[in-house]
Amino acid sequence: MRAEFPDFRLGNVLATSFTGTLTERHGNAVERIPTPQRLVDWLAAYGLAVDSCTTAQLELARELRESIHAAATATAIQDALPASAVQIINDRSIQGRAAAILTPERNRQWRLSSDSCVEDALSVIAADAISIIAGERDGKLALCASPTCQAAFFDTSQSRTRKWCDMNTCGNRQKKARFNANQRKNGPAVRKGVI
Numbered sequence: 742m743r744a745e746f747p748d749f750r751l752g753n754v755l756a757t758s759f760t761g762t763l764t765e766r767h768g769n770a771v772e773r774i775p776t777p778q779r780l781v782d783w784l785a786a787y788g789l790a791v792d793s794c795t796t797a798q799l800e801l802a803r804e805l806r807e808s809i810h811a812a813a814t815a816t817a818i819q820d821a822l823p824a825s826a827v828q829i830i831n832d833r834s835i836q837g838r839a840a841a842i843l844t845p846e847r848n849r850q851w852r853l854s855s856d857s858c859v860e861d862a863l864s865v866i867a868a869d870a871i872s873i874i875a876g877e878r879d880g881k882l883a884l885c886a887s888p889t890c891q892a893a894f895f896d897t898s899q900s901r902t903r904k905w906c907d908m909n910t911c912g913n914r915q916k917k918a919r920f921n922a923n924q925r926k927n928g929p930a931v932r933k934g935v936i
Contacts, residue, residue, distance in 0.1 A: 747773050749783055750907055754895040756870035757882075758787070760810040761892055761906065763803075768889030774799065780859070789853060789862035798859040805833045805863050809870045813893035816874050817882040830867050830874075837864020887911040 750773070752758040762773040762783060774780045777794035780802055784791055794802075808826035815822050838861050842852045851865040872878055873895055880897040885906035892906040905911040 746775065746779055747771050749773055749786060750910065751786060752894070752907070753897075754869070754873065755787055756809055756866055756873055757813065757893055757895050757906075759783075759866050760806055760813065762806060763810075764892065764910075765889050766810075767891050774802070784859070784862045788850060789865055791853070791857055791859050791862055794859050801833070802859065802863055804829055805867060809866070810893055812870065812874050813882050814884060814891075817884045817893055822874070830870055833860070833863045834867035834871060835864070837861040837867075839865045839868075885911050887914065 747764075750758070750761045750764065752761065764771045764773065774783055777796055777799045780799050781791055781794045808823075808829035811823050811826040812830060814820075815826075838857065839851050839853050841849050844850055853861050853865075873880075873882065878895070880895045881901050882893055883896045883901075883903060885892045885894060886904040887906075890906060890911050892911075894903070894906040896903040
């Protein structure tokens with residue numbers, strides 16, 4: 742019987758979605774890739790299918806994830822990039838073999854060869870992080886306004902003022918908390934004319 746794992750939070754930006762495999766970093770942290778097989782599953786969801794993953798490769802992936810998170814956070818708050826994070830991102834980027842391909846819809850996708858390994862997929866994630874952190878893409882890095890989350894996300898909204906990493910999770914949770922606080926403060930609403 743397969744153990745139940747938390748659902749993935751799949752977003753449109755590979756690198757920041759990868760950092761989202763650890764959520765609620767400032768609350769009760771939720772590890773969404775707790776096993777090597779879950780990393781294989783996550784990579785497949787992003788078109789980076791690999792046959793297997795070892796515990797050592799999972800640790801490499803987590804190290805990359807935390808390095809991207811640290812560099813993205815520094816970028817979002819306009820701080821200096823941590824040298825160790827930059828080194829890990831660069832190392833993972835150059836260690837893989839992947840090819841960019843053009844789709845009929847004029848999109849770039851990454852293709853791994855049939856004998857690709859986790860390191861090849863990690864190189865694609867690292868390359869995506871580099872393009873975002875270097876400012877090569879239209880958008881800006883921001884941090885989730887949820888005090889328990891504070892995940893780095895890539896804001897591509899027109900005004901670049903998005904507050905939440907994911908409206909369906911952090912945004913709704915904060916709206917609900919605000920509503921409940923107002924209910925406690927103001928008491929239950931009394932309908933006029935009802936006794």
